[in-house]
Amino acid sequence: MAQIGEVFRWQTVAGRPVTLHNRTITPLTQVLALRWPQGGFVWNRPVALLIEQDGQVERVPVLDITRLVQVALFGCAIFVLLATFWLPRFNKEKTR
Amino acid sequence: MSEQTNGLGTYSVKNHEQAMAVLGRLFAVAEPGSVYSAPVSVGEQTVITATEISVGLGLGYGGGASQTGDNGGGGGGGGGALGRPVAVISVGPHGVHVEPIVDPTKISLAFFTMLGAIFIAWGRMKKASRR
Numbered sequence: 001m002a003q004i005g006e007v008f009r010w011q012t013v014a015g016r017p018v019t020l021h022n023r024t025i026t027p028l029t030q031v032l033a034l035r036w037p038q039g040g041f042v043w044n045r046p047v048a049l050l051i052e053q054d055g056q057v058e059r060v061p062v063l064d065i066t067r068l069v070q071v072a073l074f075g076c077a078i079f080v081l082l083a084t085f086w087l088p089r090f091n092k093e094k095t096r
Numbered sequence: 097m098s099e100q101t102n103g104l105g106t107y108s109v110k111n112h113e114q115a116m117a118v119l120g121r122l123f124a125v126a127e128p129g130s131v132y133s134a135p136v137s138v139g140e141q142t143v144i145t146a147t148e149i150s151v152g153l154g155l156g157y158g159g160g161a162s163q164t165g166d167n168g169g170g171g172g173g174g175g176g177a178l179g180r181p182v183a184v185i186s187v188g189p190h191g192v193h194v195e196p197i198v199d200p201t202k203i204s205l206a207f208f209t210m211l212g213a214i215f216i217a218w219g220r221m222k223k224a225s226r227r
Contacts, residue, residue: 015128018135020142020187027146029128039154039175042125046132046146046182051192062146064182065196066203073206077213084217 009033012047026050115155115173122175125151135187144185151177 015027028050032043046062124130133145152175159169181197 009126013126013128015132018144020135021189023187023192025144025185025187025192027128027132027144029131031126033123033126035123038119038156039152039173040119040122041150041152042123043148043150044126044128044131045148049185049192049194060192060194062183062185062194063196064148066180066182066199067148069198069203070206073203073210077210080210080217081213084220087221 006035008035014050022053024052026052112157115157115171119153119155122151122153125149125177132185140188142187144187145181146183146185148180148182149178151175 010032011030013029013031015029017024017026019025026049028047030045030047032041034041045064048062049060051058051060130149131147133147135142135144137143153173154175155171155173157169157171159167161167180199183197184195186193186195
């Protein structure tokens, strides 16, 4: 958890537990909150579920497949672009 | 007064205090209750949706007096909100299942961006090899 006064907050927050079919489910979210005198920004995303049954607690992640694929593809694009900027320089230095 | 028309909302505030109240309400989005929906039961199954939410808001105002002694002031603000479904959680007698929701449009856009980057890179490599 990170918090700098009221300006910046980055933390995992547990929601209200719900009991369904003898299981207690506690939802977890991750919050990024930025606040300045005349505005603010909040980003809140689901992270995981804590499932308690018969005294045992299991953590089930809530995966954001769309975001994971997006990040992977953008990462590949950036890597390819950087490699083309870097490779010719590397080859030039090698041939000298 | 507030209006909501086809997803476009307008909200008028009369003074600084009301503006700050609107800003305070923005931070209600930081609560987990805004991400996970209330459970909906259908037969033995109970469904909860998980949504990613981002909200931004900015306000500005000012005022002054002219040489003739007239006072004036004004302000404005703007913001935006985005919600995207991430997963559906189904709870039944046989267990808890988290079904991810995949957005093919976003993935295709990222894929074509990557393809574009590869073509640019390929072009640069071809140019460099000719020299």
